[in-house]
Amino acid sequence: MAASLTIATRTEHVPVDFALYLPESWTRIHRGGPRPTSRRGDVQDQARVGVEMIERAIADGLPAGLVLADSAYGDNSEFRRRVRCEGLGYAVGLHRTTRCGA
Numbered sequence: 773m774a775a776s777l778t779i780a781t782r783t784e785h786v787p788v789d790f791a792l793y794l795p796e797s798w799t800r801i802h803r804g805g806p807r808p809t810s811r812r813g814d815v816q817d818q819a820r821v822g823v824e825m826i827e828r829a830i831a832d833g834l835p836a837g838l839v840l841a842d843s844a845y846g847d848n849s850e851f852r853r854r855v856r857c858e859g860l861g862y863a864v865g866l867h868r869t870t871r872c873g874a
Contacts, residue, residue: 775818777825779834788834789825793818819848826858836860843867 777789793816822845830836839862845851846864849872855862866872 773818775821775825777822777829779829779837788829791821791825793821817848819845819851823851823854826855826860830858838863841865843870846870849873 773793773795775791775793776787778785778787780786795816795818822841826839836859839855839860841851841862841864843865846862846866847870852862852864852872
């Protein structure tokens with residue numbers, strides 16, 4: 773799978789980070805045969821990869837703004853918490869069954 777980070781203005785958008793990762797669910801489907809692995813053998817969560825990209829962008833001094841993400845990120849309470857810990861606001865998609873604290 774892949775995740776990307778793009779910085780956007782009113783007139784431009786620029787991709788600034790891209791990461792490939794192996795979801796844990798993909799390793800469970802291959803119980804009898806060889807397990808697929810990424811080059812580094814990482815099994816990662818998509819939301820964690822997204823937060824790591826945001827943290828790298830901040831550390832590199834890229835301009836901060838509002839984080840926009842689909843429900844693959846928005847449904848993850850840890851993603852939302854860590855984005856807020858970075859001092860960023862967010863607008864994310866949520867499934868209607870996702871519960872959010874006040």
